[in-house]
Structure formats: C-alpha cells, structure tokens
Amino acid sequence: MKTYGKGTQAVQGGYRPGSGQPRQVPIVQSTTFKYDTGEAMGRLFDLEDSGYFYTRLQNPTNDAVAAKIAELEGGTAAMLTSSGQAANLLAIFNIASAGDHVVSSSSIYGGTYNLFAVTMKKMGIDFTFVDPDASLEEIQAAIRPNTKAIFGETIANPALTVLDIEKFAKAAHDNGIPLIIDNTFATPVNCRPFEWGADIVTHSTTKYMDGHGAAVGGAIVDSGNFDWMAHAEKFPGLTTPDDSYHGITYAEKFGKEGAFITKATAQLMRDFGCIQSPQNAFYLNLGLESLHVRMPRHVENGQAVAEFLSRDPRVFEVFYSGLPEDRYYELGQKYLPNGGCGVVSFRLKGGRKAAEQFMGALKLAAIETHVADARTCVLHPASTTHRQMTEEELTAAGIYPDLVRFSCGLEDSKDLIADISQALDSIDASA
Numbered sequence: 027m028k029t030y031g032k033g034t035q036a037v038q039g040g041y042r043p044g045s046g047q048p049r050q051v052p053i054v055q056s057t058t059f060k061y062d063t064g065e066a067m068g069r070l071f072d073l074e075d076s077g078y079f080y081t082r083l084q085n086p087t088n089d090a091v092a093a094k095i096a097e098l099e100g101g102t103a104a105m106l107t108s109s110g111q112a113a114n115l116l117a118i119f120n121i122a123s124a125g126d127h128v129v130s131s132s133s134i135y136g137g138t139y140n141l142f143a144v145t146m147k148k149m150g151i152d153f154t155f156v157d158p159d160a161s162l163e164e165i166q167a168a169i170r171p172n173t174k175a176i177f178g179e180t181i182a183n184p185a186l187t188v189l190d191i192e193k194f195a196k197a198a199h200d201n202g203i204p205l206i207i208d209n210t211f212a213t214p215v216n217c218r219p220f221e222w223g224a225d226i227v228t229h230s231t232t233k234y235m236d237g238h239g240a241a242v243g244g245a246i247v248d249s250g251n252f253d254w255m256a257h258a259e260k261f262p263g264l265t266t267p268d269d270s271y272h273g274i275t276y277a278e279k280f281g282k283e284g285a286f287i288t289k290a291t292a293q294l295m296r297d298f299g300c301i302q303s304p305q306n307a308f309y310l311n312l313g314l315e316s317l318h319v320r321m322p323r324h325v326e327n328g329q330a331v332a333e334f335l336s337r338d339p340r341v342f343e344v345f346y347s348g349l350p351e352d353r354y355y356e357l358g359q360k361y362l363p364n365g366g367c368g369v370v371s372f373r374l375k376g377g378r379k380a381a382e383q384f385m386g387a388l389k390l391a392a393i394e395t396h397v398a399d400a401r402t403c404v405l406h407p408a409s410t411t412h413r414q415m416t417e418e419e420l421t422a423a424g425i426y427p428d429l430v431r432f433s434c435g436l437e438d439s440k441d442l443i444a445d446i447s448q449a450l451d452s453i454d455a456s457a
C-alpha cells in the first residue's frame with residue numbers, strides 16, 4: 027500500500043482479505059492459538075518462526091491495525107499498546123534503562139511529563155527538559171555520553187507549540203541517537219515526522235485516530251531508518267545477544283526495519299503486558315477508516331474558532347499555528363501545510379476565574395478529560411491534566427494557570443462559535 031495516498035491507506039491499509047474472507051478486519055477474540063506440535067510452538071518462542079501464541083504479546087487484529095498505522099506514517103513496523111502512555115513508556119524503555127539519560131522537549135503532554143520526570147526517573151532514567159524553541163547548540167549542550175534518545179511532540183498538548191522536527195533530528199543524529207516524536211495531535215494525515223528525520227513515532231490512538239471517544243490505545247511506529255549497529259555500543263539491547271531468546275541479536279536478525287518493534291514486542295510486551303485488546307483495536311480501525319476525512323474538518327473548525335477568538339476583545343491570547351500572528355505560524359506552514367489539528371488553546375483577560383466561568387457557561391462544548399474527539403470538549407489543564415506540575419514547570423511547558431484547551435469536534439463551526447460567544451457574554455455579565 028506504500029504507493030497509495032493517505033486516504034486509500036486509511037481505508038484499506040493493513041488488511042488484505044483473500045477470496046471469501048471477511049471484508050472487515052476480524053476481531054480475533056482469543057487469548058491463545060493452537061499448534062500441532064510442541065516443536066512448532068517452540069520455534070515461535072525462539073523467534074525462529076513468526077506467528078501467534080499468546081495475545082499478551084501479539085494478536086492478528088492488533089497487527090492488522092498496527093500495519094495500517096505503519097503505512098500511514100510511512101514506517102516499516104508498528105505495534106499497538108494499551109494506551110498512549112504505554113506507547114511512550116515502551117518506546118523509551120526499549121533503548122534506555124537505569125543509568126541512561128533522555129533529552130525531551132519541555133512542551134509535552136502532562137501525563138508524559140509525569141511518566142518521564144517521576145516514574146521513569148524512579149526506574150533510574152534521567153530526563154533533561156529543553157525548551158521546544160531551543161537552538162541546536164542548546165539541545166546539543168543537554169546531551170550527555172549516556173543520552174539514548176531525544177523526545178518531542180509534533181504539536182504539543184496543550185501548549186500547541188510546533189516542534190522544529192528537522193532541528194531536533196539533526197541534534198539527535200549528530201550524537202548517534204534516535205529522535206522519538208509523539209505525533210498524536212497532527213496525525214500522519216497532517217504531518218509525517220519520518221519525512222523530516224524522526225526515527226520513531228508514537229501515538230495516543232485514543233485521540234484523533236479513534237476519534238470517537240470509544241477506545242483508549244496507543245501505537246509505536248519505526249521508520250526503519252536508524253542504524254542501531256552503527257552505534258552498537260549505545261544500544262546493547264538491540265546489538266548484543268538476548269539470553270531470553272536463545273541469544274538472538276535483534277539488529278542482526280531483524281535488521282534496521284524490524285529490530286526495534288520486534289524487541290519491544292518480544293521483551294517489553296511479554297514482560298509488561300500492556301497490550302491493546304483486539305476489540306479496542308477493531309474500534310480504532312473504524313476510526314482510522316475516516317481519519318483523512320475527519321482531520322480537515324477538525325482543522326477547519328479549529329481555524330474558524332481561533333480566528334473568532336483572536337478578534338474578541340475579551341480574549342487575552344490565542345495559541346493556534348494557523349493564525350498568521352501565532353509564534354508557530356512559520357513552523358506550522360513548513361510541517362503542517364494542510365493545518366495542524368482542531369485544538370485551540372487560549373487565555374482570557376479575566377484570568378483563571380473568567381476561564382472557569384467561561385467553561386461553566388458552554389452548552390455544546392463539554393468539560394471533559396479528553397481531546398481530539400468528534401464532539402467538542404474543553405479542559406482547564408492547570409487544574410486537571412497538569413495539576414501535578416509546579417508554577418515554574420507549568421510556565422516552562424507553556425501552560426498558563428488561565429489556559430483553556432478547546433478541542434473543536436466535527437460539529438458546524440457556526441454553532442461552536444455561537445456557543446463560545448454566549449459563554450464569553452456570560453462572564454461579562456457576572457464580572
């Protein structure tokens with residue numbers, strides 16, 4: 027499906043039924059798989075043959091949907107995880123362990139920040155957070171001999187900073203390490219980070235990919251471009267024998283194209299068990315089938331709402347890379363020529379109290395811990411998703427105490443604007 031357009035990949039990628047087989051991806055609702063001989067199954071355990079033996083590691087439904095996401099991103103291999111959190115945990119832990127270090131953009135999702143700065147730190151992995159607008163020299167200065175990866179988000183949730191992927195990729199490759207990009211908000215419909223030098227892409231498929239608020243999930247995609255063997259001393263997990271699989275060396279046996287995902291499946295999925303349920307993979311696939319149709323509408327609504335907000339005198343500041351006055355307009359034009367996403371962040375002149383009043387007055391937009399959904403939703407990050415962060419950390423991540431994250435769904439933009447307008451009026455009334 028490589029030569030097809032994104033729409034064709036979104037609809038038909040990953041699964042090619044033979045004659046008489048189900049047209050829709052079958053849900054293989056089975057924990058296990060039957061074999062004729064113990065020897066045949068043994069070969070699977072040694073990674074000598076590929077096949078299924080237990081759904082904690084792999085399942086055919088998941089693999090079909092992961093293959094579609096790999097095609098959409100232009101990668102060579104992919105896997106589904108139980109959530110976006112699990113995707114970022116596994117993507118990093120696959121190449122960094124206790125005593126290692128990772129450089130991350132400071133402008134990232136709050137859950138990822140907590141995963142890195144608190145939980146993975148307890149696992150012995152140290153993170154340095156750099157400004158998303160850091161210069162090449164500043165990124166370089168954060169890199170240590172034990173740094174194993176650089177991490178960032180294409181469009182950060184919720185600050186909506188646009189990452190200069192080429193610059194971060196250069197910093198990574200100058201130091202013989204991969205760039206991992208969380209592409210959740212842009213989706214491959216609006217940006218393919220591999221085309222700009224990223225090596226690994228992660229997703230919270232819970233967001234636009236599912237798009238209907240039906241299934242929590244995640245994905246990891248490998249570009250197949252990073253040469254682990256060329257930097258063998260940095261990545262012993264991929265370049266030296268794995269005793270738990272009779273001494274195979276992933277980078278030798280599966281090459282650049284397959285080593286990363288095979289290791290993450292065979293070791294980390296085996297041991298952590300954060301697999302996506304096949305039922306959820308099926309729901310995710312229904313979402314993927316219309317991703318290329320939905321994203322332009324999310325962008326259209328986001329642009330209309332951002333323009334409306336930017337003209338309203340009660341609004342202090344709007345963050346949306348589609349606005350010419352936005353700080354990330356140029357980077358947006360480069361990396362997101364068809365627009366970024368439907369999420370608009372903004373601050374009201376009345377501060378945090380006005381933000382709370384505004385949200386309470388909305389009728390169509392619902393207050394939810396969710397984003398990137400068919401239904402418009404709204405959230406106050408400082409008191410919810412980013413609650414654990416200090417004022418300084420919030421500011422570094424671009425999350426002001428009065429920031430409102432408004433996720434435009436697929437409704438009619440005139441109705442969303444009318445809702446916003448009446449909610450703004452209601453703050454005035456009570457001020």
Ligand SMILES: *Cc1c(COP(=O)(O)O)cnc(C)c1O
Nearest residue numbers: 109110111135183210230232243
């Ligand atoms: C939501 C989100 C995550 C976490 O994903 P879950 O599916 O909620 O675990 C990670 N990264 C970004 C950018 C997100 O928006």
